[in-house]
Amino acid sequence: MTPLYQSRQYNWAMLVIITAMLIFIGVASRGDPEGGAPWWVYPILLLTPVAFGAMTVTVTYQEVRVRCLLGWPRRRIPVDRIRACTTFERKWFAALDTGVRPGRGESRLNGRRGVVLTLDSGLPVVISAPDPGELQRAVEKARSHLPHKSGG
DSSP, rough: OOEEEEEEEEOOOHHHHHHHHHHHHHHHHHHOOOTTTTTTTTHHHHHHHHHHEEEEEEESEEEEEETTTTTTSEEEEEEEEEEEEEEEOOOGGGOOOOEEETTTEEEEESTTEEEEEEETOOOOEEEEEEHHHHHHHHHHHHHTOOOOOOOO
16 A cells, blocks of 8 residues: 655764764774774664664554664554644754654654644654655545544
8 A cells, every 4th residue: 555655754963973973983093903993893883873863754544653764663653543633843953852752752853843643642742754744634634534433
């Protein structure tokens, strides 16, 4: 089934900072061959944030899925549990943090723009997205295809 919405985003600020730190550590340890780490440590240190520094958001008619590059951590939100979907935009300096905290309802890499999904339990789920309006339209389209419950 083709998803209604799918986007992959990267936390470029984190990746640049980690790369700069690795270059600094590599240059600083070159002068002392016994004090430096083996060559294979640096690629592992560089690939670790890459694995967790990418996030994919997918919306289908059944669920909203949020997962990192390796698939963990991940979160699946059934569309029938979503009560409301609103967009948000923060100042640019708020975008430098990263948070994937499923227990607190946060899944964001670039926290500047995104949507807030309010679940039927009242928990707000914050999901960052480069195009929050498109993500909101996809969630609303999925919600519009739910069978309506008759009042009793």
